[in-house]
Amino acid sequence: MITIFRDKSILTIFSLIAICLVTHLHIFFTPVEIYTTTKSGIISDILDKYIVSIPAFIINVLYIFIILIQSIRLNIILNNHKLFSKSGFTTALAFILFTGLFTNAYEFSAALIANSLIIWIFSFSIKLYNHSSPKALLFNLGLLGSCSILLFKPLALITIGLLFALLILRAFKLVEWLIFILGLITPFYLLLSFLYLNNNLEYIQNFIPNFHFQFQLEQDPWYYFTLSTIILFALSGLITWYPNSNRMVIQSRKSWGVILIFFILALFGVLFINHQKFHTEILCLVPLAAFVSNFLLYPSKKILINFFLIIIAIIVAHKNMLLIMGN
Numbered sequence: 001m002i003t004i005f006r007d008k009s010i011l012t013i014f015s016l017i018a019i020c021l022v023t024h025l026h027i028f029f030t031p032v033e034i035y036t037t038t039k040s041g042i043i044s045d046i047l048d049k050y051i052v053s054i055p056a057f058i059i060n061v062l063y064i065f066i067i068l069i070q071s072i073r074l075n076i077i078l079n080n081h082k083l084f085s086k087s088g089f090t091t092a093l094a095f096i097l098f099t100g101l102f103t104n105a106y107e108f109s110a111a112l113i114a115n116s117l118i119i120w121i122f123s124f125s126i127k128l129y130n131h132s133s134p135k136a137l138l139f140n141l142g143l144l145g146s147c148s149i150l151l152f153k154p155l156a157l158i159t160i161g162l163l164f165a166l167l168i169l170r171a172f173k174l175v176e177w178l179i180f181i182l183g184l185i186t187p188f189y190l191l192l193s194f195l196y197l198n199n200n201l202e203y204i205q206n207f208i209p210n211f212h213f214q215f216q217l218e219q220d221p222w223y224y225f226t227l228s229t230i231i232l233f234a235l236s237g238l239i240t241w242y243p244n245s246n247r248m249v250i251q252s253r254k255s256w257g258v259i260l261i262f263f264i265l266a267l268f269g270v271l272f273i274n275h276q277k278f279h280t281e282i283l284c285l286v287p288l289a290a291f292v293s294n295f296l297l298y299p300s301k302k303i304l305i306n307f308f309l310i311i312i313a314i315i316v317a318h319k320n321m322l323l324i325m326g327n
Contacts, residue, residue, distance in 0.1 A: 002296055002305050006088040008079075013072075016092050020068055023100040023316050026323040031056030032063045035109040035279065039206050041152040043110040051108075063108050070115050071095035074286060077123050078293070083252050085244065090296035094237075095289035097309075100316040101230055103223075104279040106323065111279035114152040118286045121145060121158060122262065126255040128169040135179050138166075142183025150187060153209040154280045157265040159184075164261045168254050226315050230288075233308055237292035244298060263287035 004015050021027075036048040051059070071092035079087045099105040105112060124141045131137055145159035166180060188207075195201045245253055266287060269280040296305060 002302055005090050005093045006297060008087050008089065012089045016071065016089060016096065017068065019093065020064055020096050023096055024064060026106065026320045027060040027064065029324045032060050033107045034059065035107040040110055041150060043113050043151045047110060059108055066112065067096060067099055070119060074119050074289060077119065078290060081126050081255060083255055084297060088297055091289055091293035094292040094296060095285060097312055098285050098288055100319065101226055101312065102281055103319065105282050106319065109279050110152050111282040114155055114283065115285055117148045117151065117155060118158055118283065121148065121162065122258070122286065125162065125165040125169065125258055128166065129251045129254060134176060138176055138180040139183035142180045143186060146184045146187040150207055153207070154269050154283060156209040157269045158262060161262045161265045165258045168257050222318060229311050229315060233292055234288055237295040240298055241291055241294040244294060259287050259290050
């Protein structure tokens with residue numbers, strides 16, 4: 001099966017749609033739950049006020065559409081910037097499979113939508129390396145990073161990653177950093193001005209992320225089985241990626257460095273931002289899919305890949321069964 005996704009063809013797109021529908025088979029039996037939480041950002045407020053009243057069928061279709069668009073968009077970005085020695089759709093496949101492993105990804109939430117912002121941020125970031133006129137790009141990147149925090153507060157960690165991306169991809173130039181910082185502070189400056197003029201300055205705390213260490217033991221053995229699968233799947237991707245990265249051009253290696261930074265910061269968010277409330281583990285989807293796609297793309301022997309796919313199929317079937325029977 002994996003051979004299909006190592007090629008670029010219209011058949012692969014239809015295969016991705018089929019895999020996505022099978023992974024989220026629950027949508028044919030039960031409506032996707034819309035998860036909202038207070039003080040997480042504008043996206044959650046929009047979901048709470050406007051989206052919850054939409055018919056369940058439309059929500060289910062929109063849910064699948066978002067996952068497919070995110071997976072294919074990420075795949076196209078990585079292929080277009082030559083982050084792999086050969087093109088395929090393994091990144092999109094990995095992304096869809098991970099949405100089947102993360103329990104919170106079965107819900108329509110601000111965190112799921114926020115992945116689109118992460119993909120957008122990464123797309124802007126890797127253009128910095130050889131951009132002939134980067135000033136407008138830097139301002140827009142800062143603007144996008146700052147707006148992302150307002151839309152979903154846990155994305156503050158990914159915005160911090162932009163500072164590392166700038167260090168990795170560009171030689172230090174004070175003017176460029178000032179332009180980036182100007183773009184970064186502009187939305188908050190406008191927000192502060194608006195709140196001040198309306199005597200609501202105390203509401204600024206609603207837009208500031210709250211970081212604190214938290215760890216909660218789970219009682220469900222399936223949780224640890226799934227977590228172990230995710231960790232081993234991710235390690236397989238990292239182990240496969242490393243030797244192949246040495247044969248890449250410097251721009252590709254630096255782009256992978258940015259993805260690695262985003263991954264580390266996303267893991268930091270799982271530990272230091274209340275993931276039970278904000279579902280921050282979903283923010284790991286983008287960098288995880290990028291690295292694991294190496295494992296799905298390069299090895300000629302497919303025994304280990306097929307083993308992982310069988311394990312993932314068992315976990316996904318279990319999660320779907322719980323959702324369907326719970327209804």
